[in-house]
Amino acid sequence: MPDPYLALDGALAIVTANAAWRKLFAPGDLRQCEQLIRALVIELHAGGRRVSPVFRLDVRTEETDEGGARPRYWQMHASLLPATPNEPALIAVRFDDVTAHTLKEEEDRREKALLRSRARLRQLLVKDAGQRRDDHASTFEQALARTGVGVWQVDVTSGIIDCSERCLRDLGVGRTAALTKEGLLGERTGRFVANWRALQSGRPVEFELKVQASEERFRWVLIRGIGQFDEDGTMRSVVGFTLDITGRKEHELELDALADSERTGRERSDAFAKAMDQFIAAVSHELRSPLNAIVSWAELLQLAADPASVVRAGEAIRRNGRQLSRMVDDLLDSGAVGTGKLSMNMQPVDLGALTATVVEDARKLIEHKGLRLGTSDIFPCTVMADDNRMKQVVWNLLTNAVKFTDAGSIEVSVILKGDCAELVVRDTGRGIEADALPLIFDRFLQVAQNSGGRVGGLGLGLWLAKHIVNLHAGTITVVSDGLGQGACFVVRIPAMTSHIG
Incomplete structure (x- = not known):
């Protein structure tokens, strides 16, 4: 760039200077106009520019006789370059040489035409500088895209959203018009409201968004934004970036x-x-x-x-x-x-007769405890079963009922219900708590005594009964209204034929 340019940090220290500035000035010359620069950058905001009054700052050139200083007049143009995720905010200062303009204005009005020509030339230079700035912004956006970062901006007044191509790809939309600020800052209303309030209070927002990449795959995108404010504190826009974090998120x-x-x-x-x-x-x-x-x-x-x-x-x-x-x-x-090696010898079995036999074997045990035994509803029902295994199921249910029942009765029934033979063992014993019902068929289970649990036993009877019934393509369930309300076990096995007598 032909004009002298400086880039200063917040403390007005030189960060960089172009060749034109280094040719005309020495670092110490900056101290002569430091106060003017400080006044110039006061209340300077991102995207705005301020111009200083004309001032004199003599410089040494090769044309100066005997090494003296040649009088020069300048105007400084200052603008604030906003911070990026990788760079702090910088102050750009252009030194505009207005020596000729100042001297000619005082010398003769006839130079107005020449001054207008020079003004036109300055406009062209400004336009050229703006074009170079736009080119630089485009180059910067492409550089961000190559690093996987997308950038976006929302105009608060108009609601217009400007997104880079990378940002659109990250969010899974084909064009900016398809994107709303609600979709950008939170799909769910609650999250959008919370994020918008945070932005209005000056706090940045950051969250992860799950985007549908294809029918079988999702992509995770990190979205971060911060509000930009006018001098009166009104938020005029929101700027931010997107970053594809799918790999990191999937690993997490x-x-x-x-x-x-x-x-x-x-x-x-x-x-x-x-x-x-x-x-x-x-x-x-x-x-x-x-x-x-x-x-x-x-x-x-x-x-x-x-x-x-x-x-x-x-x-x-x-x-x-x-x-x-x-x-x-x-x-x-x-x-x-x-180990899956339980032997089964399947053949037609009368479940009613089998149950009656087991009941007789257990009658002394039941009557010894002073319990009433009801067997009036045991009817013939033929099922395909292993005789010994089904006896084991009935015996385990009966002895389990005896253990649980201290007084009252035990009723056993076998009936044909639909296309299944239904074996029911009902007692008036201690009952089972609701939270223990889902666990009653677990292996080695011993329900606590204060819950009306077992009196002795290995904790295998009901577990074995359930597995044997499953091997017969049947089901076993338990119902209890709670402690002191007894329990009812129901076994259902697919029936072959039935005879009710």
Whole structure:
């Protein structure tokens, strides 16, 4: 540029100077017009310009005789270059040499034509400088685009939005007219209002926007903006930038998902470890009780001479031995279920007759506890099932009802309902709390005693029953109105034929 130019920082220190300025002036010359510059830049705002009065500042040139200073007159043109994300705000000062104009104006009016010509020349120079500035802005925008940054501006009065091509691509719109300030500053009304209020108060806003890039992929864009204000404090525009942060965001989401997965796995592991501890304690207690009974009755059998005592001891040993056998079977079956190797021998089975047999086996246990047993609604219903496995299901439901019920009754029914055989075991026992219902079929579960939980047991009976029923393409559900209201277990198995008698 032919005119002397300076770029100053906020403390009026020289940041850079063009060749024309360095040729005419020395750094010390700036101190002679420092006060004038300070007055010039007061209240100077971005995009505005101010011009100083004419002043004299002599400079030394090669044409000066004997190294003297040649009188020169100047006018300074100041403008504020706004800050960018990478550069602070700068003050641009152009030194306009008006020596000839000043001297000629005082010398002769006949030079007006020449002065007008020079004014025209200055206009051309200003126009050329403006063109160069526009070219520089375009180059700057292209440089930002190459670095992945899009720029935008919203005129508050008109609502017109000006976006760079990179900004439009980031936001997923084809043209500026398709973009509103609401879409730019927040899709949801609440976020837009909050962002707009922040901008009006002078605070910058920054948020992440999820943009639909294609039918299968989304893009994440960082949007940042800040308000620009007039001297009276009125916000005239909002400027900002966009930055594609898809890679960073996807990495963050992957890390969050991994952390959630690890946390869930750790919680499951801790819960399983706790359940295993409870299970081991339950096994130790449950196995010890029948074993102690068997040993005690066996010792008594050696000493007893009364036949009645011998029969009683034999019955006790048989009963506790069967209890041990069932617990061992449950443990073995739980392992088989866990490995997917539980054996099934499917054949037509009368679920009503099977249930009646199991009920008779459990009758002494039920009546010994003083409970009433209702079996009036057990009817023949043929299903495709494994006889022994279904007996295991019915037995587990019955013994579970006995454990839960201290007084009252247990009712068992088998009916044909629709295309399924329905087995119902209902008790008037302790009931189950609502928050425990979803967990009742979990492995090793032992519901707390204050919730009306189990009295003993390994925590495998209902879990095994559910898996066996699932292998029969059936369902098992439980209903309870709460503590003290009893419970009702319902098993539904697809029926083959039915005979109601």
